[in-house]
Amino acid sequence: MSRARVPGPPSAPKVLGGKLPRVDGPLKVSGQATYTSDVSLPGMLYAVPVGSTIASGRIVSIDAGAARKLPGVRAVYYRGNLKPFFRSAPAQGFSGMIDERRPPFEDDVVRYYGQYVAVAVAQTFEQARAAAEAVRVRYATEKHNVDPQLVADKPLATESERGDPEAAFQSAPVKIDQTYVTPTEVHNPIELHATVAAWEDGKVTLYETSQAVMNHRDVLYQMLGVPKENVRVVSHFLGSGFGGKLWPWGHSILAAGVAREVGAPVKLVVTRQSMFQTVGQRPRTQQRFRVGANRDGKLVSIHHEYLNQTSILDDYTEGCGEATPFLYSVPNLRVASAISRANIGTPTAMRGPGAVPGLFAMESALDELAVALQMDPIELRRRNEPQQDESRKVPFSSRHLLECMQVGAEKFGWARRDPRVGAMKRDGLTLGWGMAACTWGAMRSDAQASVEIGREGTATVTTATQDIGTGTYTVLALVAAEATGIPVEKIDVRLGDTVLPPGPISGGSWATASVIPAVSSAARAAVRSLLTMATSGPSAPFAGAKPGDLQLVNGRVSRKSDPSSDVPLGEVLARANVGAAVGSGQSGTTFGSEEARKYSLHSFGAQFAEVTWQPETARLRVSRFVSVIDAGRMINPKPARNQIEGAVVMGIGMALFEEAHYDRRYGAPINNNLADYIMATNADAPPIDVTFLDYPDKVLNELGARGVGEIGLAGTAAAITSAVYHATGVRVRELPVRIEDLLVGG
Ligand code: MOS
Numbered sequence: 001m002s003r004a005r006v007p008g009p010p011s012a013p014k015v016l017g018g019k020l021p022r023v024d025g026p027l028k029v030s031g032q033a034t035y036t037s038d039v040s041l042p043g044m045l046y047a048v049p050v051g052s053t054i055a056s057g058r059i060v061s062i063d064a065g066a067a068r069k070l071p072g073v074r075a076v077y078y079r080g081n082l083k084p085f086f087r088s089a090p091a092q093g094f095s096g097m098i099d100e101r102r103p104p105f106e107d108d109v110v111r112y113y114g115q116y117v118a119v120a121v122a123q124t125f126e127q128a129r130a131a132a133e134a135v136r137v138r139y140a141t142e143k144h145n146v147d148p149q150l151v152a153d154k155p156l157a158t159e160s161e162r163g164d165p166e167a168a169f170q171s172a173p174v175k176i177d178q179t180y181v182t183p184t185e186v187h188n189p190i191e192l193h194a195t196v197a198a199w200e201d202g203k204v205t206l207y208e209t210s211q212a213v214m215n216h217r218d219v220l221y222q223m224l225g226v227p228k229e230n231v232r233v234v235s236h237f238l239g240s241g242f243g244g245k246l247w248p249w250g251h252s253i254l255a256a257g258v259a260r261e262v263g264a265p266v267k268l269v270v271t272r273q274s275m276f277q278t279v280g281q282r283p284r285t286q287q288r289f290r291v292g293a294n295r296d297g298k299l300v301s302i303h304h305e306y307l308n309q310t311s312i313l314d315d316y317t318e319g320c321g322e323a324t325p326f327l328y329s330v331p332n333l334r335v336a337s338a339i340s341r342a343n344i345g346t347p348t349a350m351r352g353p354g355a356v357p358g359l360f361a362m363e364s365a366l367d368e369l370a371v372a373l374q375m376d377p378i379e380l381r382r383r384n385e386p387q388q389d390e391s392r393k394v395p396f397s398s399r400h401l402l403e404c405m406q407v408g409a410e411k412f413g414w415a416r417r418d419p420r421v422g423a424m425k426r427d428g429l430t431l432g433w434g435m436a437a438c439t440w441g442a443m444r445s446d447a448q449a450s451v452e453i454g455r456e457g458t459a460t461v462t463t464a465t466q467d468i469g470t471g472t473y474t475v476l477a478l479v480a481a482e483a484t485g486i487p488v489e490k491i492d493v494r495l496g497d498t499v500l501p502p503g504p505i506s507g508g509s510w511a512t513a514s515v516i517p518a519v520s521s522a523a524r525a526a527v528r529s530l531l532t533m534a535t536s537g538p539s540a541p542f543a544g545a546k547p548g549d550l551q552l553v554n555g556r557v558s559r560k561s562d563p564s565s566d567v568p569l570g571e572v573l574a575r576a577n578v579g580a581a582v583g584s585g586q587s588g589t590t591f592g593s594e595e596a597r598k599y600s601l602h603s604f605g606a607q608f609a610e611v612t613w614q615p616e617t618a619r620l621r622v623s624r625f626v627s628v629i630d631a632g633r634m635i636n637p638k639p640a641r642n643q644i645e646g647a648v649v650m651g652i653g654m655a656l657f658e659e660a661h662y663d664r665r666y667g668a669p670i671n672n673n674l675a676d677y678i679m680a681t682n683a684d685a686p687p688i689d690v691t692f693l694d695y696p697d698k699v700l701n702e703l704g705a706r707g708v709g710e711i712g713l714a715g716t717a718a719a720i721t722s723a724v725y726h727a728t729g730v731r732v733r734e735l736p737v738r739i740e741d742l743l744v745g746g
Helices: 025-029 125-134 165-171 213-224 250-262 355-373 377-382 401-412 472-484 511-535 569-575 594-598 637-656 716-728
Strands: 045-051 057-063 073-078 116-122 136-141 157-162 174-182 194-200 203-208 231-234 266-269 285-293 299-310 332-341 429-441 447-454 459-462 491-494 550-553 556-559 562-568 580-587 602-614 619-630 688-692
Touching: 045 125, 045 250, 057 116, 073 125, 073 250, 116 125, 116 250, 165 285, 165 299, 165 332, 174 355, 194 250, 203 213, 203 250, 213 231, 213 250, 250 266, 285 355, 299 355, 355 377, 355 429, 355 716, 377 401, 377 429, 401 429, 401 602, 401 619, 401 688, 429 716, 447 472, 447 511, 447 569, 459 472, 459 511, 472 491, 472 511, 511 550, 511 556, 511 569, 511 580, 550 562, 556 569, 562 569, 569 580, 602 716, 619 637, 619 716, 637 688, 637 716
Parallel strands: 045 266, 203 231, 299 332, 459 491, 619 688
Antiparallel strands: 045 116, 057 136, 073 116, 157 332, 174 285, 194 203, 194 266, 285 299, 429 602, 447 459, 447 580, 550 556, 556 562, 602 619
């Protein structure tokens, strides 16, 4: 197809910072995007695991006789008739990460309800499910613990300390000493976790719901006991993950092992019910937060002591103290933590792990302090703005928290706030206005990328990171377009496959910041290669010119001094008898890096919530939200805004609805479905006003981009509960807010 020639500007078109819709959008809305559970292979069988029906004890016997006789059933596997799996070695950096380290069937001990004890394999999903239900397991039951009251398993370990926080707290004229509780929250991406495993000649391809294909391979080859190069992991599209799909879980190893044993491809899709126990959750936290201040609002002491629940075997730590040491200026501080064990599935990272529950505690305590001081909460924070990261005594690479609060206050109309409880009304409703600050780390990890410029005037970008629904395909197309001068619609981005150049996890909000430098340097290398071909060799169109005298604009090569001298890039390649101009690029991690030693790397933001409260009907709504985010340069503001909006909706869920309950009798997650586990829906989402300050953070990468996947959830719940306090006078310290919390005192 020939394209109309559009005269290009003399330099590369500036495509960044625009509003490009997702390049993968049409594939998704037309149903052509293939998700893991859509993968169907010839001869494929279905596996359905059997989950234990006790939370603690031992397996005495497994009787699969009846199950094996059912129609279509090919096999039933359990400990003893399936080749055992190895454990993987402890992670190095972000390679080898796995939260539940015990492989399925390693021993006969049951440590949580729903733990895999067997797996049925059949020709259809229905047959496999019937067989799984027909497996008879006898247990020796022991006492389990799913108590919501957390108890430290050992004395609290200090994470960060300075000054003398105890003495400073004792002598502080104004004190807050409260305990904040956040519940177990379950990632509920629309897409169920799934694995399709296919072996051929001792090599396995795993179609995975994975936020980290490289890590998945690095774990699975060890657990399967095969060479690393024999495992390929593919994840082209993800129906979201929120952290739950970062690291491998038991079902993936089971699917791979079963497929190897049965000699056919196997599909295993985790049920929604099982997703409440076998693929991680944000654990319950219990945080005592003490803050002491002078009467002018200057903080003198912070103590943050927290516990998080974890499983019997794995020491998952929800790093609630992540933001505490640096967010405000305070001379005396201690953060300390311990874990509390229960018979539950192993927890894992969930959007903004650590900082999100941690900031609920800290920002709630700051709001309580503002009330005690009769001081505006923004003014309190302004008086405690640090000049540097006081925990590490290094400057921030780029921090504009005060401006976030100022811009947010203007957008929200904060100056009109009457601080008296219940004093503000609108349309017969009581209004509550609350705010909170937020922060999330800004990081990069190692990334490699390749860019090929082909004869059709197209460019192909490859890297083994993955797009988890956040817009990575789109951002990389934009970056490659910017660096090559090839129109964005002619750029093909290929992600989510371990055969591609190694790329980062889609987590920690750092995929974009990590991959951009690698892709732009690969793109520049490919352009250099092309321009060199344009100048060298007898049939080169610009023979004798220097590559530096040429430019590539809109897919055409020309002299910078004479843009009308242009030839299509395909002609340059054809005359050189080369298929494609190839460039590769890489970028390095900030973990342990020079810039991370010299700077404190974080994004910041301010969240403003309005709630309406109708005491007559006990109706509470979040009616308005303003979020101002300082996350560096926005490469593509449209999906970036989507990230913040989605995170704010998730924050409304965290504040008002979400909580997984474990049945004390059986230890089972009892509201393990989307009817009983309440999440915020569109009807709960108010207008959300998102503003990005757009200060490039050049310490992090050349474009100055940080990440926006997680920060929108940070501080959001505290802004909402502070608004609830302002409306009702009730301070809710244990999430989610329940209507009955608000009915006290009428
Ligand atoms: Mo995020 S919890 O790093 O997917």
